[in-house]
Amino acid sequence: MWNRHQNGEVWYTSPLLDSAGVRHLFATRIGGVSEGCFGGWNFAAGVGNVTDSEQNVLANYEIAADKFGLHASDVCRSYQAHTDFVMTVDDTHRGVGTVLPKFPFGVDGLVSATENLLLSVRSADCVPILLYDPVQKVCSAVHAGWRGTVGGIAANAVLEMQKHGCKAADILAAIGPCIGVCCYEVGTEVYDAFLQVDACFASCFVPHGDRYLLDLTRANTLFLTRAGVAEHHIDACGMCTRCDETEWFSHRRMGANRGTMSAFITV
Numbered sequence: 526m527w528n529r530h531q532n533g534e535v536w537y538t539s540p541l542l543d544s545a546g547v548r549h550l551f552a553t554r555i556g557g558v559s560e561g562c563f564g565g566w567n568f569a570a571g572v573g574n575v576t577d578s579e580q581n582v583l584a585n586y587e588i589a590a591d592k593f594g595l596h597a598s599d600v601c602r603s604y605q606a607h608t609d610f611v612m613t614v615d616d617t618h619r620g621v622g623t624v625l626p627k628f629p630f631g632v633d634g635l636v637s638a639t640e641n642l643l644l645s646v647r648s649a650d651c652v653p654i655l656l657y658d659p660v661q662k663v664c665s666a667v668h669a670g671w672r673g674t675v676g677g678i679a680a681n682a683v684l685e686m687q688k689h690g691c692k693a694a695d696i697l698a699a700i701g702p703c704i705g706v707c708c709y710e711v712g713t714e715v716y717d718a719f720l721q722v723d724a725c726f727a728s729c730f731v732p733h734g735d736r737y738l739l740d741l742t743r744a745n746t747l748f749l750t751r752a753g754v755a756e757h758h759i760d761a762c763g764m765c766t767r768c769d770e771t772e773w774f775s776h777r778r779m780g781a782n783r784g785t786m787s788a789f790i791t792v
Protein backbone atom coordinates (compact mmCIF):
# COMPACT_ATOMS: atom_id res chain seq x y z
CA MET A 526 0.00 0.00 0.00
CA TRP A 527 1.22 3.49 -0.86
CA ASN A 528 1.30 6.24 1.74
CA ARG A 529 -1.81 8.47 1.66
CA HIS A 530 -1.40 12.05 2.90
CA GLN A 531 -4.11 14.57 3.70
CA ASN A 532 -3.54 18.25 4.44
CA GLY A 533 -6.17 20.30 2.61
CA GLU A 534 -5.29 18.24 -0.46
CA VAL A 535 -4.88 14.47 -0.73
CA TRP A 536 -1.78 12.93 -2.29
CA TYR A 537 0.16 9.67 -2.33
CA THR A 538 3.85 8.90 -2.00
CA SER A 539 5.72 5.71 -2.87
CA PRO A 540 7.14 3.89 0.19
CA LEU A 541 10.20 2.98 -1.92
CA LEU A 542 10.95 6.61 -2.86
CA ASP A 543 10.12 7.71 0.71
CA SER A 544 12.71 5.26 2.05
CA ALA A 545 15.30 6.88 -0.23
CA GLY A 546 14.39 10.29 1.21
CA VAL A 547 13.43 11.91 -2.11
CA ARG A 548 10.65 14.52 -2.02
CA HIS A 549 7.82 13.62 -4.38
CA LEU A 550 4.04 13.33 -4.59
CA PHE A 551 1.28 11.96 -6.79
CA ALA A 552 -1.66 14.37 -6.52
CA THR A 553 -5.27 13.18 -6.40
CA ARG A 554 -8.15 15.43 -7.56
CA ILE A 555 -9.06 16.18 -3.92
CA GLY A 556 -8.34 19.74 -2.75
CA GLY A 557 -7.28 22.70 -4.86
CA VAL A 558 -9.37 25.61 -6.13
CA SER A 559 -10.95 24.31 -9.37
CA GLU A 560 -14.65 23.54 -9.77
CA GLY A 561 -17.11 21.43 -11.76
CA CYS A 562 -15.50 18.73 -13.91
CA PHE A 563 -12.11 20.22 -12.93
CA GLY A 564 -12.91 19.91 -9.23
CA GLY A 565 -10.73 20.42 -7.47
CA TRP A 566 -6.89 19.97 -7.71
CA ASN A 567 -6.47 20.38 -11.46
CA PHE A 568 -3.20 20.96 -13.33
CA ALA A 569 -4.31 21.63 -16.92
CA ALA A 570 -6.84 24.05 -18.44
CA GLY A 571 -8.19 21.23 -20.61
CA VAL A 572 -8.93 20.63 -24.28
CA GLY A 573 -12.70 19.95 -24.20
CA ASN A 574 -15.49 22.47 -24.79
CA VAL A 575 -15.33 23.40 -21.11
CA THR A 576 -12.01 24.72 -19.83
CA ASP A 577 -10.56 25.69 -16.47
CA SER A 578 -8.92 29.10 -16.03
CA GLU A 579 -5.14 29.47 -16.25
CA GLN A 580 -5.45 31.37 -12.97
CA ASN A 581 -6.96 28.31 -11.22
CA VAL A 582 -4.30 26.01 -12.68
CA LEU A 583 -1.54 28.33 -11.48
CA ALA A 584 -3.13 28.50 -8.01
CA ASN A 585 -3.22 24.68 -7.93
CA TYR A 586 0.48 24.58 -8.87
CA GLU A 587 1.23 27.08 -6.08
CA ILE A 588 -0.57 24.77 -3.60
CA ALA A 589 1.41 21.74 -4.82
CA ALA A 590 4.77 23.55 -4.78
CA ASP A 591 4.01 24.76 -1.24
CA LYS A 592 3.97 21.10 -0.07
CA PHE A 593 7.71 21.16 -0.97
CA GLY A 594 8.32 24.63 0.49
CA LEU A 595 8.62 25.90 -3.10
CA HIS A 596 6.65 28.08 -5.53
CA ALA A 597 4.98 27.61 -8.93
CA SER A 598 7.98 29.52 -10.33
CA ASP A 599 10.18 26.55 -9.26
CA VAL A 600 8.15 24.08 -11.34
CA CYS A 601 9.26 22.77 -14.74
CA ARG A 602 6.22 21.43 -16.56
CA SER A 603 6.58 18.90 -19.39
CA TYR A 604 4.78 19.63 -22.66
CA GLN A 605 3.08 16.32 -23.33
CA ALA A 606 2.52 15.21 -26.89
CA HIS A 607 2.71 11.38 -26.55
CA THR A 608 6.37 11.48 -27.57
CA ASP A 609 9.08 9.18 -26.17
CA PHE A 610 11.40 12.20 -25.74
CA VAL A 611 13.15 12.78 -22.41
CA MET A 612 15.46 15.74 -21.77
CA THR A 613 17.53 17.14 -18.94
CA VAL A 614 16.36 20.43 -17.45
CA ASP A 615 18.14 22.85 -15.11
CA ASP A 616 17.85 26.30 -13.54
CA THR A 617 17.16 27.85 -16.96
CA HIS A 618 13.87 25.85 -17.05
CA ARG A 619 12.53 27.07 -13.70
CA GLY A 620 8.90 28.21 -14.25
CA VAL A 621 8.58 26.79 -17.78
CA GLY A 622 4.89 25.99 -18.33
CA THR A 623 3.73 27.72 -15.15
CA VAL A 624 4.88 31.35 -14.87
CA LEU A 625 6.85 31.21 -18.16
CA PRO A 626 5.76 29.99 -21.62
CA LYS A 627 5.59 26.22 -22.14
CA PHE A 628 8.17 24.23 -24.11
CA PRO A 629 7.76 24.93 -27.86
CA PHE A 630 8.10 21.18 -28.61
CA GLY A 631 6.79 17.91 -27.20
CA VAL A 632 8.76 16.60 -24.25
CA ASP A 633 7.05 13.89 -22.17
CA GLY A 634 9.90 13.14 -19.79
CA LEU A 635 12.19 15.36 -17.70
CA VAL A 636 15.45 14.61 -15.86
CA SER A 637 16.99 16.91 -13.26
CA ALA A 638 20.03 17.09 -10.99
CA THR A 639 19.13 20.66 -9.99
CA GLU A 640 18.20 21.21 -6.35
CA ASN A 641 14.63 22.42 -5.71
CA LEU A 642 13.67 22.33 -9.38
CA LEU A 643 10.22 20.70 -9.17
CA LEU A 644 9.37 18.44 -12.12
CA SER A 645 5.70 18.04 -13.11
CA VAL A 646 4.10 15.47 -15.40
CA ARG A 647 0.32 15.25 -15.78
CA SER A 648 -2.07 12.41 -16.40
CA ALA A 649 -5.69 11.28 -16.29
CA ASP A 650 -5.41 7.52 -17.13
CA CYS A 651 -1.92 7.69 -18.67
CA VAL A 652 0.98 6.51 -16.50
CA PRO A 653 2.99 8.92 -14.35
CA ILE A 654 6.42 7.49 -13.49
CA LEU A 655 8.89 9.06 -11.06
CA LEU A 656 12.51 7.88 -10.94
CA TYR A 657 15.34 8.60 -8.53
CA ASP A 658 18.98 7.64 -8.17
CA PRO A 659 19.95 8.06 -4.50
CA VAL A 660 23.69 7.71 -5.36
CA GLN A 661 23.98 10.49 -7.96
CA LYS A 662 20.93 12.39 -6.65
CA VAL A 663 19.25 12.65 -10.05
CA CYS A 664 15.48 12.46 -10.53
CA SER A 665 13.09 12.06 -13.44
CA ALA A 666 9.38 12.46 -14.16
CA VAL A 667 7.75 10.71 -17.11
CA HIS A 668 4.31 10.75 -18.77
CA ALA A 669 3.55 7.48 -20.56
CA GLY A 670 0.35 6.81 -22.48
CA TRP A 671 0.33 3.70 -24.65
CA ARG A 672 2.29 5.49 -27.40
CA GLY A 673 5.00 6.75 -25.04
CA THR A 674 5.07 3.37 -23.33
CA VAL A 675 5.59 1.39 -26.54
CA GLY A 676 8.14 4.01 -27.66
CA GLY A 677 10.14 3.09 -24.57
CA ILE A 678 9.97 6.43 -22.78
CA ALA A 679 10.58 4.75 -19.39
CA ALA A 680 13.82 3.26 -20.75
CA ASN A 681 14.70 6.60 -22.35
CA ALA A 682 14.49 8.21 -18.90
CA VAL A 683 17.00 5.64 -17.60
CA LEU A 684 19.31 6.42 -20.56
CA GLU A 685 19.06 10.17 -19.91
CA MET A 686 19.84 9.61 -16.21
CA GLN A 687 22.88 7.54 -17.19
CA LYS A 688 24.28 10.67 -18.92
CA HIS A 689 24.58 12.06 -15.37
CA GLY A 690 26.60 9.08 -14.18
CA CYS A 691 23.66 7.09 -12.83
CA LYS A 692 23.84 3.30 -12.86
CA ALA A 693 20.61 1.56 -13.86
CA ALA A 694 21.04 -0.81 -10.90
CA ASP A 695 20.84 2.17 -8.48
CA ILE A 696 17.68 3.70 -9.98
CA LEU A 697 14.38 3.49 -8.10
CA ALA A 698 11.07 3.85 -9.96
CA ALA A 699 7.53 4.58 -8.76
CA ILE A 700 4.71 3.85 -11.19
CA GLY A 701 1.71 5.95 -10.18
CA PRO A 702 -2.07 5.70 -10.54
CA CYS A 703 -3.21 5.03 -14.11
CA ILE A 704 -5.95 3.18 -15.94
CA GLY A 705 -5.74 -0.44 -14.85
CA VAL A 706 -5.93 -3.64 -16.85
CA CYS A 707 -9.50 -3.87 -15.44
CA CYS A 708 -10.57 -0.88 -17.59
CA TYR A 709 -8.14 -0.30 -20.45
CA GLU A 710 -9.60 -1.86 -23.59
CA VAL A 711 -7.49 -1.43 -26.74
CA GLY A 712 -7.56 -2.66 -30.33
CA THR A 713 -5.31 -5.10 -32.16
CA GLU A 714 -3.23 -2.21 -33.57
CA VAL A 715 -1.99 -1.49 -30.04
CA TYR A 716 -1.23 -5.17 -29.43
CA ASP A 717 0.66 -5.34 -32.74
CA ALA A 718 2.71 -2.22 -31.93
CA PHE A 719 3.94 -3.75 -28.66
CA LEU A 720 4.64 -7.16 -30.19
CA GLN A 721 6.76 -5.50 -32.87
CA VAL A 722 9.07 -4.29 -30.07
CA ASP A 723 9.38 -7.68 -28.37
CA ALA A 724 7.31 -10.83 -28.01
CA CYS A 725 7.60 -10.54 -24.20
CA PHE A 726 4.97 -7.75 -24.25
CA ALA A 727 2.26 -10.33 -25.05
CA SER A 728 2.17 -10.86 -21.26
CA CYS A 729 0.76 -7.32 -20.87
CA PHE A 730 -2.44 -8.13 -22.79
CA VAL A 731 -5.57 -10.04 -21.82
CA PRO A 732 -7.82 -11.09 -24.75
CA HIS A 733 -11.23 -9.38 -24.51
CA GLY A 734 -13.61 -10.39 -27.32
CA ASP A 735 -11.94 -9.24 -30.54
CA ARG A 736 -9.97 -6.68 -28.54
CA TYR A 737 -7.54 -6.69 -25.59
CA LEU A 738 -7.15 -5.33 -22.09
CA LEU A 739 -3.72 -3.68 -21.71
CA ASP A 740 -1.72 -3.55 -18.47
CA LEU A 741 0.28 -0.31 -18.89
CA THR A 742 1.95 -0.71 -15.48
CA ARG A 743 3.32 -4.11 -16.45
CA ALA A 744 4.47 -2.81 -19.86
CA ASN A 745 6.40 0.05 -18.27
CA THR A 746 7.83 -2.33 -15.65
CA LEU A 747 9.15 -4.54 -18.48
CA PHE A 748 10.73 -1.55 -20.25
CA LEU A 749 12.43 -0.53 -16.98
CA THR A 750 13.77 -4.01 -16.20
CA ARG A 751 15.00 -4.40 -19.80
CA ALA A 752 16.88 -1.11 -19.25
CA GLY A 753 18.60 -2.59 -16.19
CA VAL A 754 16.39 -1.38 -13.32
CA ALA A 755 16.05 -4.09 -10.65
CA GLU A 756 12.57 -5.54 -10.20
CA HIS A 757 12.66 -4.85 -6.43
CA HIS A 758 13.48 -1.20 -7.27
CA ILE A 759 10.12 -0.75 -9.02
CA ASP A 760 7.16 0.24 -6.87
CA ALA A 761 3.78 0.25 -8.65
CA CYS A 762 0.76 1.57 -6.76
CA GLY A 763 -1.81 -0.52 -8.64
CA MET A 764 -4.61 2.05 -8.27
CA CYS A 765 -6.95 2.39 -11.29
CA THR A 766 -7.89 5.96 -12.20
CA ARG A 767 -11.05 4.90 -14.04
CA CYS A 768 -12.39 2.81 -11.14
CA ASP A 769 -12.32 5.51 -8.44
CA GLU A 770 -14.03 8.79 -9.33
CA THR A 771 -13.59 10.20 -5.82
CA GLU A 772 -9.80 10.37 -6.05
CA TRP A 773 -8.93 10.48 -9.76
CA PHE A 774 -9.73 12.24 -13.00
CA SER A 775 -10.10 9.72 -15.83
CA HIS A 776 -10.23 10.39 -19.57
CA ARG A 777 -11.99 7.09 -20.26
CA ARG A 778 -14.64 7.81 -17.61
CA MET A 779 -15.11 11.58 -18.08
CA GLY A 780 -14.09 12.32 -21.68
CA ALA A 781 -12.36 15.56 -22.71
CA ASN A 782 -14.18 17.74 -20.17
CA ARG A 783 -12.19 16.82 -17.10
CA GLY A 784 -9.30 17.85 -14.93
CA THR A 785 -5.79 16.39 -14.93
CA MET A 786 -3.62 15.17 -12.05
CA SER A 787 0.11 15.85 -11.67
CA ALA A 788 3.04 13.97 -10.18
CA PHE A 789 6.00 15.93 -8.77
CA ILE A 790 9.58 15.16 -7.80
CA THR A 791 12.65 17.23 -6.88
CA VAL A 792 16.20 16.65 -5.64
Ligand SMILES: [Zn+2]
Pocket residue numbers: 704705706707708765766767768
Ligand atom coordinates in the same frame (compact mmCIF):
# COMPACT_ATOMS: atom_id res chain seq x y z
ZN1 LIG B 1 -10.31 -0.01 -13.45
